[in-house]
Amino acid sequence: MRVRFAPSPTGALHVGGARTALYNWLLARGGSGTLVLRIEDTDRERSTPENVAQILDALQWLGIDFDEGPISQVARSERHQELLQQLLDEGHAYRSTATKAEVDAFKAQHGDHRGFRGEDDGSGAVRLRVPDEGESVVHDVIRGDATFAHVHLDDPVIARADGSVLYNFAVAVDDMDAAITHVVRGEDHLSNTARQLLVLQALGATPPIYAHLPLLHGADGKKLSKRHGAASVQEFRDMGYLPEALNNYLALLGWGSEDDETIISADELARQFSLERVSKNPARFDHQKLRWINGRYMRALALDDLTKRLETFTGRSGLRDAVAISQEKMQTLADFEPLAGFIFDGPADDPKAREKWLGEDGRAALADVHAALESLGEFTHANVQQALEGVVAARGAKPKQVFQPVRVALAGTAVSPGIFETLTVLGRAESLARIEESLAP
RNA sequence: GCCCCCAUGGUGUAGCGGUUAGCACGCGAGGUUUUCAUCCUCGUAGCGGGAGUUCGACUCUCCCUGGGGGUACCA
Numbered sequence: 001m002r003v004r005f006a007p008s009p010t011g012a013l014h015v016g017g018a019r020t021a022l023y024n025w026l027l028a029r030g031g032s033g034t035l036v037l038r039i040e041d042t043d044r045e046r047s048t049p050e051n052v053a054q055i056l057d058a059l060q061w062l063g064i065d066f067d068e069g070p071i072s073q074v075a076r077s078e079r080h081q082e083l084l085q086q087l088l089d090e091g092h093a094y095r096s097t098a099t100k101a102e103v104d105a106f107k108a109q110h111g112d113h114r115g116f117r118g119e120d121d122g123s124g125a126v127r128l129r130v131p132d133e134g135e136s137v138v139h140d141v142i143r144g145d146a147t148f149a150h151v152h153l154d155d156p157v158i159a160r161a162d163g164s165v166l167y168n169f170a171v172a173v174d175d176m177d178a179a180i181t182h183v184v185r186g187e188d189h190l191s192n193t194a195r196q197l198l199v200l201q202a203l204g205a206t207p208p209i210y211a212h213l214p215l216l217h218g219a220d221g222k223k224l225s226k227r228h229g230a231a232s233v234q235e236f237r238d239m240g241y242l243p244e245a246l247n248n249y250l251a252l253l254g255w256g257s258e259d260d261e262t263i264i265s266a267d268e269l270a271r272q273f274s275l276e277r278v279s280k281n282p283a284r285f286d287h288q289k290l291r292w293i294n295g296r297y298m299r300a301l302a303l304d305d306l307t308k309r310l311e312t313f314t315g316r317s318g319l320r321d322a323v324a325i326s327q328e329k330m331q332t333l334a335d336f337e338p339l340a341g342f343i344f345d346g347p348a349d350d351p352k353a354r355e356k357w358l359g360e361d362g363r364a365a366l367a368d369v370h371a372a373l374e375s376l377g378e379f380t381h382a383n384v385q386q387a388l389e390g391v392v393a394a395r396g397a398k399p400k401q402v403f404q405p406v407r408v409a410l411a412g413t414a415v416s417p418g419i420f421e422t423l424t425v426l427g428r429a430e431s432l433a434r435i436e437e438s439l440a441p
Numbered sequence: 442g443c444c445c446c447c448a449u450g451g452u453g454u455a456g457c458g459g460u461u462a463g464c465a466c467g468c469g470a471g472g473u474u475u476u477c478a479u480c481c482u483c484g485u486a487g488c489g490g491g492a493g494u495u496c497g498a499c500u501c502u503c504c505c506u507g508g509g510g511g512u513a514c515c516a
């Protein structure tokens with residue numbers, strides 16, 4: 001099996017593209033297949049080296065590696081010219097100067113049920129001759145057969161007037177030359193497949209097996225874009241998602257395992273994945289579920305691993321202790337700063353929290369805590385806990401009446417990791433200093 | 442306009458002629474709990490509509506409706 005992922009470098013890698021890449025990768029890794037990466041850069045206007053770099057970066061971050069490539073499509077233009085000339089020589093294609101307006105006029109004249117057929121003008125763009133009779137059938141592993149009657153198809157332009165080839169031609173040729181056995185791509189290419197089949201046929205080549213994946217939509221059912229919070233892989237990375245979580249979520253968007261597992265490792269996915277089980281309907285991207293899955297992965301990570309990722313994500317260092325007491329409270333890497341940033345930056349400023357918990361009673365409790373901690377022996381979790389619980393008992397208060405003022409004194413907010421853990425991580429001196437700060441008039 | 446594809450709760454999916462329509466997220470109610478989370482329990486909600494085929498349709502066929510894609514000298 002030889003599969004390929006062929007992104008167009010006209011922008012960052014979209015999560016839809018990431019899923020396509022993932023499915024191809026799973027296919028290759030699940031069997032003993034080969035994954036080829038090809039950059040579809042025939043659109044010289046919109047393709048940029050920066051975008052290529054960005055796509056490569058996104059794939060690497062996701063852990064999607066390839067066996068061959070990246071192959072630049074324009075780098076193969078000599079081969080494209082050769083085959084283009086062959087089609088011209090054999091009469092499968094012709095040069096036409098017909099403009100869009102002329103094509104429209106032709107169709108208006110012949111009615112809606114007649115595709116455009118041009119004359120050989122000897123110059124202009126190259127169009128592929130589509131037979132009037134017959135039909136092209138896309139045998140799709142996921143959808144079954146999709147039949148396209150030739151009468152409805154216009155003779156497609158396969159090369160510009162300057163001779164540079166267009167997508168539908170280049171793709172067919174490159175897949176053929178790379179001996180691709182399975183073309184797995186988005187459903188937006190299904191209609192184009194009929195044209196590619198025609199190119200392949202003119203070339204006398206045997207078409208690969210096709211599988212068109214359902215498209216990804218935003219929560220509103222519209223095309224997924226930045227408007228929906230995030231669309232590119234980099235954006236998800238910046239939002240604090242883990243690549244393995246994103247992969248896991250993406251795999252499940254449009255594919256269901258036979259059992260009902262939700263958290264599935266890449267290895268297991270590769271083992272189970274099959275095109276036959278890919279869903280036919282478009283899927284809406286659900287950020288909440290991604291968050292939940294991400295949280296699961298965050299909690300399952302070894303402390304050192306999570307620490308490393310958070311240090312990379314935040315640009316901080318020495319996070320281990322703070323991470324240890326925050327791990328089970330985070331769903332994304334981005335949750336760390338608001339939850340535990342106070343440990344390094346000092347208390348946050350939350351007037352409402354102070355007002356609510358540092359009133360007369362709160363400050364009295366805080367004073368008791370200060371005294372208890374000051375005279376405490378070793379400043380360990382167990383001792384700290386005992387001390388605070390002692391204050392609760394002595395004051396005849398509810399735990400929260402003592403703990404929350406302490407929390408606000410330390411964190412500046414009413415939310416933080418466990419209070420005993422936080423005190424322990426902060427250490428006696430820092431803890432007392434912050435409490436004194438809150439006690440000061 | 443024309444061509445193609447799709448249709449199970451709010452979301453992602455399982456189901457592949459006979460099921461109390463399963464699982465997960467979300468949501469709701471409880472429990473655990475020092476906040477927030479986590480965790481546990483229970484609950485909520487679905488086969489778009491209409492004709493057929495069949496003893497029997499979520500499942501097969503057709504139509505409608507809805508959604509999506511294509512129709513570029515973009516990919």
